[in-house]
Amino acid sequence: MGKVITLFKLLPKKHQIIVSILLLFVTASLFFPSEPAQASKNADEPSTHAETGERYQLPLAFRTPTAPSNDSGNPDTELGTRVPGAIVEPKIEEPLAPQAKDSDKLHQTVEHFEVEKGDTLAALFQRANLSSRDVYEITQLPLAKKNLLKIMPGEELVIAKDAEGQLTELSYRIDAVSTLFIRRDGEGYREDVQVKEVELRTQFAQASIKSNFWNAAVDAGLTASQIMELATLFGWDIDFALDLREGDTFALIYEQQFADGEFLKNGAILAAEFINQGDRYTAVRFSDGNYYSESGQSMRKAFLRSPVDFKYVSSNFNPKRLHPVTGQVKAHRGVDYVAAIGTPIKAAGRGRVIEAGYNQFNGNYVFIKHNETYTTKYLHLNKRKVKKGDTVKQGQVVGTLGKTGRVTGAHLHYEFIVNGVHRNPRTVDLPKAESIAAADKAKFTLISQDLMAKLQHNKQLQVAMTP
Template sequence: MGKVITLLKLLPRLHQIILSILVVITLMVVFLPSDDAQASRSTNSALSGSVTFSDEGKAIIPNAQAYPVPLAFRTPEPPSAAEIAQDASKANQVDLTQTALSSPAIDNEEDTVEAAEHKEQFIVRSGDTLAALFKRAGLSARDVYEITQLPKAKKNLLKIMPGEEIEIVKNEAGELTKVHYHLDPISTLIISKQSSGYSEAVETKQVESRTKFAAATISSNFWNAGVSAGLTPNQIMQLATIFGWDIDFALDLRQGDNFAILFEEEYADGEFLRNGNILAAEFINQGDKYTAVRYKDGSYYSAEGRSMRKAFLRSPVDFKYVSSSFNPRRLHPVTGQVKAHRGVDYVAAVGTPIKAAGKGRVIKSGYNQYNGNYVFIKHNETYTTKYLHLKKRKVKQGQTVKQGQVIGTLGSTGRVTGAHLHYEFIVNGVHRNPRTVKLPQSLPIDKKEKQQFLALSQQLMTKLEQQQQVQLAAQ
């Protein structure tokens, strides 16, 4: 060491200063700790013995990611929007996982409650009352009393009919929880029991309307043609009623006549409920074409807007055949003398309803030995109709009647050889043939509705024509 100092003294003054600075720098490098070593010591302290050190003094963290800058010396930065979204997603996943882990017990509990409910159908028997049916279901008289205090239940359940079904729902303890009663195909009365008492509600299915096409050609008779087209008896009668002012379905039809219709079908929850209204129809009778379109007012009009309803029905009874036509020089079947037959005799079963041919006032309703039970109706200053040989009269003198209203039933009272209706049609005091007289038209569709009706008519009649062409091509 002494030799080193002597040697330094021999050096020039400038060299001595430079060498001293170098020595000081060297000592600082040797004795001051590095950043890596400081970071290692900090990490070592934080991990409490879970870290080992390399030969260079660096910390070795098992399964840890290496960072270029030690975490202890990093300046925290705000997270980016992507990182926030990612963290939120992870948090939601955790929440859903926790919910999924805890919810099965709740779901299972609900399933258990539903599974514990017992449903049973009870058919109303002949002579059954609600009390008798509930007793058969194992319910108490108090249940009957409390349920019948509800307005809808009282109105409907006290009038149950044989063949109807009532569904009783009980809980695991055998206590009543619900009663289901079908009011009609789409409405169900539901009575529920809670701790506070009974409540009621009507559940209604959503009804869907579909349009269907049917057509047929008459080969034997109109009824058979309707059946072959898949129409129900009600639809066949409805079709006859629509065209009944223009076509005599007992006498005017011929082989080769044909018809086509569009009608509604109603469905609820995909299941067929019933047939609806006829929307449009076409009837070819002896070469003449008749059309009918149903408008929103419920009335039928021709495709051009003329009312299908006349002021009078062509015939006031659904008859089988005409036994005697209008004939001014007919021989009377009882007396054998020439006596004008000033009406038409329609034969039908005894008790068949007789309908008023038009709106009017009953001017006579009585009985005599010739006419039997009879009814005369004055419609206005021009028209009067007479109905003879009725079994029963259902209207009184002075009463106002509507077109189609039942005024009596067909019979054989008075001077007759068999059951029939004798029907007379009088115009300005003169008897006219009811089968051929020109009937006055009802009012056409209102002018304000004309354009809207014509648009509907064109749409329906075009669809009807297209369906007929499709059917013809398929034959």
């Protein structure tokens, strides 16, 4: 191009004018081709023609409807004009029908209004410039009343108005799956809630414990609530506060909820396996929502392995933990859990409080008799939460961890007594759990075998993938 301009400048003035006029003609003929020229070009070099034609082609939304014969700029409709008869009509009509809708949308304004802190629905409606009549009518609708009156900061109302500024549609996302729509219907409004279909997918996770259970579970992609759920599932069998070791492994299959391909939330754990110090424990969810071992024994047992949630227990990974009183590694008649003062202490099983008091050795203490065979004792409590004679449920908080009595540091001293003999609560054989009802056994076995096969398959897959 630069060369052409230089050449042009070298020409005498008179010639420059002639060239300019010639150029003008050439350009003009390109932009305003005659019908036959266009037709022949169309046949020989369709691509070149399309390029020229497109300069004149207006976006569909802005085009005014014209008679088919006049619409020479558009190659598509041009083709139509060459076909005689009635076929032409629908070919032209088709692009025009959505065009009317598009232009409607052009006149419609859609605005998003975020709920601000301290906002009221009335204030938000005012910001949105809704008429007081609209506000009144909308708040009379039962679903709107139920959902819009409790909107929270950060949530959003989407408001669409027509050219006259009249409200046409209001929508509010109630939660990840439900959206409330209020649409103008003649003089008034009608409402409905559209609910997306939730799709369940299964997810697999596994980990080997290196430093502690929590970190391993987080690394495996589990959330805090899933970690607690897993610990609760196996909490009747494994003392998560004191019994976990490096090399322990776990694997699980859990549900995830999706809508429109978008992740919503995690669902239930369907099956899990925990290998603790070489012992294998399994849990399978039955259709009643309860968990059983893979062979159908209830996970829920008469006693929790630990009266303290593992997440509170400090240094729960050191088997050679020093005794908080003597500073020596020492076997004594109970198990010590070191945690912060105030940590809730739970009854290991259902029973009756036979002692609740204070003395200089035990500090605040609670003794629970579960039946003729079993008694549990909780010492050095900061506060007692039960009285002598109370009946307690399994997992009920009986007190809080403290440093009362003859101790140097805060801890729970926990004793487990079987027929009057102190036993290690972490290793003692506990009463056998109930099995799944005989009527459900066959159904459960199918579920269990299927899930456990999937779990093992996924474990092997991951082993194979690890270099």
